[in-house]
Amino acid sequence: MPIVKLSSLLHSAAESAYAVGSFNVSNMEMVMGAVQAAEEMNAPLILQIAEGRLRYSPLAVLGPMMVAAAQEASVPVAVHLDHGFALETIRLALDIGFTSVMYDGSQYSLKENIAKTKTVKALARKYGADVEAEIGRVGGAEGDYKSVDVLLTSVDEAVRFSEETGVDALAVAIGTAHGNYKEQPKLRIDRLREIAAAVRCPLVLHGGTGLTEQDFQNCLANGIRKINIATASYDNVARKIKEQLTGKPESNYFDISHAAVAGAYESVKKHMIIFGLKDKADTVGLTGEQYAKL
Numbered sequence: 204m205p206i207v208k209l210s211s212l213l214h215s216a217a218e219s220a221y222a223v224g225s226f227n228v229s230n231m232e233m234v235m236g237a238v239q240a241a242e243e244m245n246a247p248l249i250l251q252i253a254e255g256r257l258r259y260s261p262l263a264v265l266g267p268m269m270v271a272a273a274q275e276a277s278v279p280v281a282v283h284l285d286h287g288f289a290l291e292t293i294r295l296a297l298d299i300g301f302t303s304v305m306y307d308g309s310q311y312s313l314k315e316n317i318a319k320t321k322t323v324k325a326l327a328r329k330y331g332a333d334v335e336a337e338i339g340r341v342g343g344a345e346g347d348y349k350s351v352d353v354l355l356t357s358v359d360e361a362v363r364f365s366e367e368t369g370v371d372a373l374a375v376a377i378g379t380a381h382g383n384y385k386e387q388p389k390l391r392i393d394r395l396r397e398i399a400a401a402v403r404c405p406l407v408l409h410g411g412t413g414l415t416e417q418d419f420q421n422c423l424a425n426g427i428r429k430i431n432i433a434t435a436s437y438d439n440v441a442r443k444i445k446e447q448l449t450g451k452p453e454s455n456y457f458d459i460s461h462a463a464v465a466g467a468y469e470s471v472k473k474h475m476i477i478f479g480l481k482d483k484a485d486t487v488g489l490t491g492e493q494y495a496k497l
């Protein structure tokens with residue numbers, strides 16, 4: 204199965220009413236664990252890395268590895284830049300062969316966010332790649348940035364933004380935040396429903412770590428088509444490595460590497476089960492009707 208575009212995965216998700224898991228990775232072990240889970244589940248996968256993590260995993264090194272893993276996988280995999288801010292980073296991701304990029308202009312006014320997103324959209328078009336953008340502001344911080352408060356997405360702004368920019372996926376702020384929650388958030392499913400009814404492009408949920416199964420079900424029943432998970436995987440990789448080392452001081456590098464793969468695998472598989480992604484790889488490229496007739 205060749206590497207696929209984000210829009211192709213999200214189109215199939217919309218046709219068959221599910222959401223694709225988009226999993227942040229930071230090294231080869233995490234890439235391998237995520238692909239292993241997707242292949243075992245026969246599920247579509249989005250591999251992503253955020254600009255805020257590139258200090259630890261340079262894009263020029265990890266990016267080609269993500270693309271190669273997608274090309275080698277037996278299930279459809281899209282490769283995505285998460286929270287891109289600098290045009291040079293976005294251009295590098297596209298040069299490496301990422302099938303989509305997120306431009307995060309959520310710190311700007313609506314007008315500026317629209318203008319900057321249009322520039323990214325024009326650049327991505329030259330590569331045949333898709334663009335995700337954010338309207339409103341998801342809370343917390345993905346990577347090395349200052350934590351921000353949630354700014355709920357307004358329906359009117361979401362409509363104007365998606366129409367003027369023509370983005371392929373729109374991240375909305377409905378009460379989630381990046382990182383571990385100190386208090387369980389109360390999601391604004393009412394707002395999500397209103398946005399989904401008014402906007403044609405697929406909607407993205409950031410800040411997936413720590414949400415309840417019911418939260419996920421409510422989101423995917425009300426128009427979310429891509430769900431981002433980062434912290435849960437990083438935490439599980441760290442936990443598996445600590446577990447490996449506890450009481451086993453003789454552990455060698457390869458034992459630790461194996462634990463890291465297992466940590467990512469477990470986190471990705473757990474979320475794919477919650478999102479109902481078993482065998483959804485078979486829906487990619489089909490309409491809902493065609494899939495139902497299989």
Ligand code: 13P
Nearest residue numbers: 382409410412431433434
């Ligand atoms: P979490 O770290 O809360 O899972 O958020 C992931 C995310 O939204 C990446 O953009």
